[in-house]
Amino acid sequence: MVQALEWDSQLIHRYAVNGPRYTSYPTAVEFTAPFSEVDYLNAAKQSKQLNTPLSLYFHIPFCANICYYCACNKVVTKQRSQAVSYIKNLIREMHFHAEYFGQREVTQLHWGGGTPTYLSLELMQQLMEKTNDYFQLVDDASADYSIEIDPREADWATMGHLRQLGFNRISLGIQDFNPVVQQAVNRVQTEEETLAVIDAARTLSFKSVNVDLIYGLPHQNTQSFLTSLDKVLELAPNRLSIFNYAHLPERFKPQRRISEKDLPSPAEKLSILKHTIEHLINAGYVYIGMDHFALPDDELTEAKVTGQLHRNFQGYTTHKACDLLGLGCSAISQVGDTYWQNHSKLDNYSQQVNQNTFPFQRGFVLSTEDSLRREVISQLICHFELNTQQIEQQFGIDFNRHFAYELDALQLMAEDGLLTINEDNLTVNPKGQLLIRNICMVFDQYLTRNNETTRFSKVI
Secondary structure, eight states: OOOOOOOHHHHHHHHHOOOOOOSSSGGGGGGOOOOOHHHHHHHHHHHHHOOOOOEEEEEEEESSOOOOOOOOOOOOOOOHHHHHHHHHHHHHHHHHHHHHHTTTTTEEEEEEEGGGGSHHHHHHHHHHHHHHHHHHOOOTTTTTEEEEGGGOOOHHHHHHHHHHHOOOOOEEEEOOOOOHHHHHTTTTHHHHHHHHHHHHHTTTTTSSSEEEEEOOOTTHHHHHHHHHHHHHHTOOEEEEEEEEEEOOOOTGGGGGGGGGGGGGOHHHHHHHHHHHHHHHHHHEEEEETTTTEEEEHHHHHHHHHTOEEEEEEEEEESSOEEEEEEEEETTTEEEEEEEEEEEESHHHHHHHHHHHSEEEEEEEEHHHHHHHHHHHHHHHHHHHEEEEHHHHHHHTTOOOTTTTHHHHHHHHHHHHEEEESSSSSSEGGGGGGHHHHHHHTTTTTHHHHHHOOOSSSOOO
């Protein structure tokens, strides 16, 4: 049963530290270079033997315009011819993986960016056809094929084409409908443009629409954000992601165009989040975890209820059994107990692929201890509960002895009411759900070892 979360302002202020989002464990900051082809081959061979289903991620880095808040890996250019050579390189990269991952059943596929709809219809067609040549794309109700949409780069013809290609889910960024906010972040997107894309998705029988909003942008306040949220709720998206804007101009150059004096205060940001959560729950949405919400009949909610929810580099997902193969610059793969990431710079990625070599920049092979802690963190962040007996049986440990230090560190959180520690399980309480990252951080031995929390965003 999904418990309603509980807002406790005093605890939220007390635990307002920086920490990972745990789309992986260890986190990507621990990936090291070089990552050898031997490491890749070992992981790929094991995966091939298991015949694990695949989740494919394609990174399309191009954008026609810069959004000042954006921290994604992107290439801003009006020269759309660059996309032609990039798609050729993506196809080459698929060929490299074909021996080990080719003709594997693909139950999940996602195009992210950047702006995937930056591509021409012809390039989209070419990429999907070649994907089907190298992999076995399922063609039934189990397929979960999604794409990120910029409503300024899509129309009814685009949506119809995407549906014909097999996409059945869309995710679109709105961020905020307020024109003053949009001007301040250089993301001017009309309500009409957004509505047209969602209307097309409904008419064309896309089975799910996800909407992204960002709080903490310049000129936002609680009332103005709730006004935008009400407009979003009229569109009835199946899922919503409510992201916290992290202002890090020293790391992300476009953010330097945002004036700090225009940003809402920390107290106002918390007010926006608090009232947004209340608004969504009152509207019937279920809190999935972190910054994700979904309707009660959505597959994410069903996975949450049945204990099948999973988390990877794409966020929360229902496809726990899949290996994740990432293609394109900066894309990250997770195959068994191995991670690797491609070169983040487009020139380096292209150079490696054109030299007929894997475009790896760095990676990580998990130890047994890493795998153990990954499972602990995964269960907590997905289910708000950890069955310690199951962990003992799976990894052959005495949980209380192995994690004696961690359990001692959790006692204060337990006293604060964030979680309950029993003999056979750890249960995150309603007031601890918004602080789940803090709880997971206790089991992260790399944070303790390297004290690198400043490299991450605020947990709330």
